[in-house]
Amino acid sequence: MSQRLRLLSVLASSLLLSACVSSPKKPAPVEDRNPQPARTAAPASAPVPPAPTAPEPKPAPGAENAGKPGYYTVKPGDALIRIALDNGQSWRDVAKWNNLENPNRIEVGQVLRVVPPGVDAAAVAARPIASAPRAEARPLDAKPAAASASAASSAAVTAAKEPAVKDKDKDSAADDDTLAWGWPVANPVTAGFDEQRNKGLDFAGKPGDAVLAVADGRVVYAGSGLRGYGNLVIIKHNNTYLTAYAHNRAMLVEQDQVVRKGQRIAEMGSTESDTVKLHFEVRKLGKPVDPAKLLPAR
Known part of the structure; x- marks a missing residue:
């Protein structure tokens, strides 16, 4: 009986050992204590x-x-x-x-x-004058400074004696020579x-002294649109010559x-000048030339 029990015990031990060898233990599950968010594909930019x-x-x-x-x-x-x-x-x-x-209204770069x-x-x-001083622009149609009462009456008398002749299209056709x-x-x-x-000649005088046209021509400007010239008269004599008369008290x-x-085209004055004077210029094709070389001897 005891032998039989020993045999059963040995058999049971063998079976237990075989089960341990053929059935390995499963590993314990690993717990992730720092879970990461699921990654998603980046959207196309x-x-x-x-x-x-x-x-x-x-x-x-x-x-x-x-x-x-x-x-x-x-x-x-x-x-x-x-x-x-400057271009005559x-x-x-x-x-x-x-x-x-x-x-x-003209703009820089405009041709x-x-x-x-x-x-x-x-x-x-026609030649512009590179060395000519810059003049400050004023409205071209600006009215000149008001003349004195005596100048105004003188202008009226002069106008009565010398009736104006309008001719917008006719310039003097005199040849230069x-x-x-x-x-x-x-x-x-x-x-x-x-x-x-000094682009011309300066003459001394008294307020109201007569300023005369130096040759036949047509008035192409009478106003005060150039700072530094005061009341200014410009006469075009032909396709070559212009003359300018500046600082007038009155323009007639x-x-x-x-x-x-x-x-008689104006009266001497001191507009934009510290003294009474006439500043006189001759422009040949726009270029200032010495008037003394053109005016007759006196």
């Missing part, structure tokens, strides 16, 4: 729109004519009356040739025709021509009026 391109700057009026003979490119500080004077033209003509609705349409600019050879010159005043010269510092002519040599 939206296309970036191209940066807007700046519009190309609009070319200034007349830019296609820049550098051509007979045209002028506007620079900072320019005024139409100065451009016209009437500012109204320049405004008309360039279809300027407002002659007081202006400064010779009449159809004229050979190379033959005319035959243009008859006279003196603008009988007063002494106080400052001569200097190409750098008006724009587009035809005048004759020796005609």
Whole structure:
């Protein structure tokens, strides 16, 4: 009996050992104490729109004519009356040739025709003056400073004796060689021509002294649109010569009026001057020249 029990015990031990070898233990589950969020696929990036391109700057009026003979490119500080004077033209003509609705509004870089349409600019050879001092622009149609009562009455008397003749399209056709010159005043010269510092002649005088046209021509400007010149009269004598009369107390002519040599056109004064004087200029194709070389001996 005991032998049988021992046999059963051995058999049971063998079975237990076999079960341990053939059935390995499963590992205990691992607990993750720092869970990470589930990863999702990154969305596709939206296309970036191209940066807007700046519009190309609009070319200034007349830019296609820049550098051509007979045209002028506007620079900072320019005024139409100065451009016209430096090219021997009437500012109204320049405004008309360039279809300027407002002659007081020109822009830097704008290219202006400064010779009449159809004229050979190379033959005319209009030359701007690079060394001319800058003039501050004023409205071209601004009224000149009021003259004194005596000046006004004098102007009325003069107008009665010398009736104005309107002729907008006619300039003196006198040839340069035959243009008859006279003196603008009988007063002494106080400052001569200097190409750098004085573009004409200065004459001393008293308020109200007569200022005379030095030759036949047409008034192309009468106003106070250039600072430094005061009340200014400009006369065009032909396609070559202009004359300018500055600092007047009173102006006795008006724009587009035809005048004759020796005609009283203004009275001496001190507008924009520290003394009473006449500043007189002669422009040949826009360039200041020494009046003393053209005026007759006296």
